[in-house]
Amino acid sequence: METTKLANRTLFVLAVIVTGAVAGAFVWALLFAMNLGITFIWSNLGSRFGIYFPLAACLVGGLVIGLFTKRFGPYPEDLNEVMAKVKRDGRYDYDKLGSLSVAALLPLFFGGSVGPEAGLTGAVAGICTWVGDRMKRFGADFQKLTEVGTMAALSAIFTAPLFGFAAPLYGNGDGDGDDREGKGGSTITLPKNGKIVVYFCAIAGALGAFMGLGALFGGGLSLPRFTDIHVGATELAWLVPLALIGALGGWLFCVFDGLFEKAASKMGDRPVVKALIAGLVLASVGILLPFTMFAGETQAEQLGEVWTTMGAAALLATGFAKVAVTPLCIRFGWRGGHFFPVIFSGIAIGYGMAALTGADPVFCLCACTAALVGGVMRQPLMAVLLLFLCFPVKGVVVMFLAAALGAAVPLPKAFRPAERKRAAAAGSEHGSGEDPGNDGGKPAGN
Incomplete structure (x- = not known):
């Protein structure tokens, strides 16, 4: 019995690392596609037109986004909505991952004053739910992969491990969401110390994949890092x-x-x-x-x-x-x-x-x-x-x-x-x- 439990725990930790890596790789892939689209529209095409190119590009973008929404619905959901569903249900629907990913990229392609985190987090949450559904026979803990993967995605998007670690716990009344039941009624039984280890593994997997792919192929997000501050x-x-x-x-x-x-x-x-x-x-x-x-x-x-x-x-x-x-x-x-x-x-x-x-x-x-x-x-x-x-x-x-x-x-x-x-x-x-x-x-x- 103990051997089986240990084997399941080991498999779970490995699954968490892989899930984090998948989340980081997916975030990198969508951001890489975003950069390609922006470069094509605004550098390749935009350089051939005058200062009024933004008017043409944004109107075309508005038409494309509006028609896409009319056909597929209002996606992606807000980051807070995604996090709320993950915390409430322990899962995120993955039947429309393709539409969600395209919807996340379209406003970014056409210069929208929005960030990529909402669409990326929703897509990663859906992928992690899909993985968890196929591994839940190994134990109830595998249903935790959605929350873990969502947290790993946030860490990769913002390159801020502490924010990614805290975000899944943010907003819970007691500061800990592990005592609630998922949609299937399975209670997560990970001890708090184990949870910290699991989150660390997910963050390591996500940041490793995200930064590794960025080093090899470029891409990612590039907010400046300020190092010197004078306080007088x-x-x-x-x-x-x-x-x-x-x-x-x-x-x-x-x-x-x-x-x-x-x-x-x-x-x-x-x-x-x-x-x-x-x-x-x-x-x-x-x-x-x-x-x-x-x-x-x-x-x-x-x-x-x-x-x-x-x-x-x-x-x-x-x-x-x-x-x-x-x-x-x-x-x-x-x-x-x-x-x-x-x-x-x-x-x-x-x-x-x-x-x-x-x-x-x-x-x-x-x-x-x-x-x-x-x-x-x-x-x-x-x-x-x-x-x-x-x-x-x-x-x-x-x-x-x-x-x-x-x-x-x-x-x-x-x-x-x-x-x-x-x-x-x-x-x-x-x-x-x-x-x-x-x-x-x-x-x-x-």
Whole structure:
């Protein structure tokens, strides 16, 4: 009996490492495809046209995205929705992985101000569920592969192991989701020490595959990594004002997100019209402020090279414009994640404040970005763990204080996440009873 149990445990750990590696490899593959598509459209084709190419590209993109949504449904789901389903059900449906992957790439190809994390996480969660379903005869623990693989995918996408480790536990009432039952009624029995080992193995497998493939073939995400930060009297004097500016960005993001969500709801099932509107606005803003387009990871590197040649007004306008454009894209059909665009917005605002104040640029970036991300996530610790992917550990105190201030700024009641969830739940109860964010792939209306 003990021999069988040990064999199953060993097989499970090996499966976890392989699952993590598969998750990392899949993330790399989709990001590699994303880079190929962006290069073809914006470098090969875009170089042959003038400054108004974004208008043509974004309108074509809006048409393609709208028609795709009309045919296959509103995919991909938001990262929070994916994580909620994984935590609630212990699984994620994998019958539409192809549609999910294409839907994740389309907004990125056409310059959408969204990140890839939502579509990537949903696709990886589906793959891991498929693997777990075929290995569950070896024990109930194999149904844990969906959560483990999702966490590994987050670690690979953000190259932030601590964020990937904490994300699956985030939001549970007791901080530990292992005591809940999956869809099949099987309770996960991994002890806490064993869970830590399992998560470590998954992260190692994901990062190993992701970074190994990136080293061999290129690709991946390239947010800049800032290593030097100076904290002197000038910087400390500007800490609160910098954090307040960043917090304003986070507050505006939440308000814009709520307003655009309501506007999209009032427009009804018109995916083509909504996607075209988003494309038109995205292109118009992008022609005036080019850095507002795309997810923001490459643009952050480019901005770091040229920010000293730009005025503070242009930098601040870029950051705050992206705060508005990203939720517009997401709510009007250019679905994707918001983490990378939000981080870029904070970086742009931070550079603008550095130009205005003369304070250390990296200090300004840490304070503004942490406050903005904290204001969006409403969880300072999670914001800091996420920002370790680009900011130095030496800035942890600055980031935590700024993120705490950003999260503390109150939102209007109608725009608070809990209130919006209750409103959505009430709306679905009075409607068809289906999840308004996912119609199961049924074609939308005209």
